[in-house]
Amino acid sequence: MGIDPRTAGFRSPRAEDYPELAGYSRADAYRDAMGGGGLYLAARMTRSMDLHPGDVVLDLGCGKGESSIFLASRFGVKVVAVDLWTEAAYLASKMAARGHRLDVVPLNLDATGRLPFADGYFDSVFCMNSLSFYGGSTDFLGHLLRHLKPDGVFLVGMETLNADFTPEQLAHPPAVYSYQLPGGGDVWEGDFLRMETPNWWERLFRESGLLDVVRFGELEDAAVLYEDLVLHNLEHGLEPEDTEHCIEQILWGRRNRPAKTLFALAARKKE
Ligand SMILES: C[S@@+](CC[C@H](N)C(=O)[O-])C[C@H]1O[C@@H](n2cnc3c(N)ncnc32)[C@H](O)[C@@H]1O
Numbered sequence: 001m002g003i004d005p006r007t008a009g010f011r012s013p014r015a016e017d018y019p020e021l022a023g024y025s026r027a028d029a030y031r032d033a034m035g036g037g038g039l040y041l042a043a044r045m046t047r048s049m050d051l052h053p054g055d056v057v058l059d060l061g062c063g064k065g066e067s068s069i070f071l072a073s074r075f076g077v078k079v080v081a082v083d084l085w086t087e088a089a090y091l092a093s094k095m096a097a098r099g100h101r102l103d104v105v106p107l108n109l110d111a112t113g114r115l116p117f118a119d120g121y122f123d124s125v126f127c128m129n130s131l132s133f134y135g136g137s138t139d140f141l142g143h144l145l146r147h148l149k150p151d152g153v154f155l156v157g158m159e160t161l162n163a164d165f166t167p168e169q170l171a172h173p174p175a176v177y178s179y180q181l182p183g184g185g186d187v188w189e190g191d192f193l194r195m196e197t198p199n200w201w202e203r204l205f206r207e208s209g210l211l212d213v214v215r216f217g218e219l220e221d222a223a224v225l226y227e228d229l230v231l232h233n234l235e236h237g238l239e240p241e242d243t244e245h246c247i248e249q250i251l252w253g254r255r256n257r258p259a260k261t262l263f264a265l266a267a268r269k270k271e
Pocket of ligand 1: 032033034035060061062063064067082083084085086109110111112128129130133134
């Protein structure tokens, strides 16, 4: 099969921009990722924030646990890895196989329900590509952040869209964001229409009164990371239908808004 001319100019991130991932291959960075950015996003989320060896970190909505392994191995922190859809048994066997049985504790629970942790227990809470599923309200932030110590760090990173849809787009959804999934499910109604912009999230945190936002911004190489993920999927024959949609979204997003983006935010819990 020849090279797809649509992806001929697709780029990869510069290794020097991600020193945290020295020694990681592209396949390592996207292994078992359930959202955009993979460990590149995780690296950006942790950047310049003081995670110390021995800190206890909640990785909430950890998915298949790769970010938990990254946190434990890169920073020497202890991780409580919580997810709803991924069974604790899956995470436990992965952590044992990868040498993290003692520093990553897997749990299967719903973050909106009772959280079985002491108040102020965690030094940091890390939420990558997951908060949008359950946490877009001040009430939820209060519920979660009671378990973060005062002055503790809340690290959030997410794939989303960089602008709101216009009234015209709401009436006539862009085809790149409006299609049916093979197994059923409308991605416009279920996914893109529900996305909030990076600024919306920053305002939610700031106006909650619970947090001081200390760092916030879209990743300047977000488009590059989406292109890189497509190259990775094409190289390994992964998720062909989803990859086809991603290619069209990337090309459309070069000339139109809203485009897919990634952002990282760090905030400190107020005393
Ligand atoms: C898009 S995946 C991202 C997973 C992982 N952080 C990553 O980047 O690969 C979203 C994750 O949020 C988790 N999630 C959704 N609702 C949840 C809830 N109410 N409580 C805990 N986790 C939840 C899902 O189980 C899923 O693994």
